[in-house]
């Protein structure tokens with residue numbers, strides 16, 4: 001079931017009918033309160049989330065969702081600003097579409113995000129990776145640095161997981177964007193850089209002399225263990 005959180009009926013009604021025709025069972029919620037009620041009744045496969053709601057912000061719904069689990073979220077935004085997009089991704093939205101959009105575009109996004117969620121679930125049985133005091137456990141979806149649990153956003157976790165899986169080798173920026181965000185490459189790299197910066201901060205990595213995440217200028221990033229970096 002897809003939960004469509006959108007207060008404008010001129011958008012929600014035709015979109016819900018189009019999605020139904022595409023084979024997605026769709027339920028509409030027109031406010032933050034209604035979204036919470038629907039979420040208490042059943043866990044959707046995916047949430048389509050408008051940000052400007054009459055009783056609050058879609059971000060409130062996003063926070064609520066993220067505290068409860070890992071339901072994929074696609075943000076429907078009327079605001080095109082890069083900053084808002086990054087905030088959306090920072091909070092763990094899986095993707096966004098900018099209004100006005102076509103139902104076909106939304107359906108394509110839904111399919112891409114659901115595919116990626118399924119892929120990540122199948123990776124969920126991976127064994128823990130431990131490198132230089134850093135331990136990432138996909139089974140528990142947790143990361144520990146020297147025995148202390150780190151609080152990472154879902155995207156920071158995915159990014160670290162992707163880099164640690166290929167530790168010692170360079171992962172290109174394009175590959176990271178594709179694997180972590182599943183987006184087509186538009187040339188904008190801000191979102192990736194914002195996430196790498198915040199991840200480094202949480203790992204206590206100094207960008208000038210990183211212990212873990214090394215920048216390979218113009219190419220991408222490489223995860224190394226601190227011991228290796230000293231050599």
Ligand code: CA
Nearest residue numbers: 007050052053
């Ligand atoms: Ca709205």
